[in-house]
Amino acid sequence: MPLSVALVLISFVWMLLALRWRRRRRMHAGMMAVLIGFDVLFPVWLYLTHDWVHRLIDEGELFSFLIWAHLFLALTLYALYGLQIQAGKQLLARREDARQNHRVQSKGIVLVRLFVFATGALLIAPGPN
Secondary structure, three states: OOHHHHHHHHHHHHHHHHHHOOOOHHHHHHHHHHHHHHHHHHHHHHHHHOOHHHHHHHOOHHHOHHHHHHHHHHHHHHHHHHHHHHHHHHHHOOOHHHHHHHHHHHHHHHHHHHHHHHHHHHOOOOOOO
């Protein structure tokens, strides 16, 4: 199993633990902040450790629908994270009217994150045997 897949699977376990401990607000917020940081820095790590010029330009994958779907799913995930952070800050400020938005956005984050992982897994280039 590639290291990238293992890291993402570990991050899903982390996310499930954060969701399980959602009643402990400060711990939940901290765990989710770590997860968001991972999701923001993970593409940087991939960029630094892979030959993207060869893959995207030389092999012509730049115009692949899967690449663009993965990119826009990741951007959607980041937008949802921004909305989730706003709703979470409102909840920490004891504004209970933000609870419904926070709950719905969390379901969207889980779903979009699964799709980002699935499209990313489909993009893994097979290594030499």
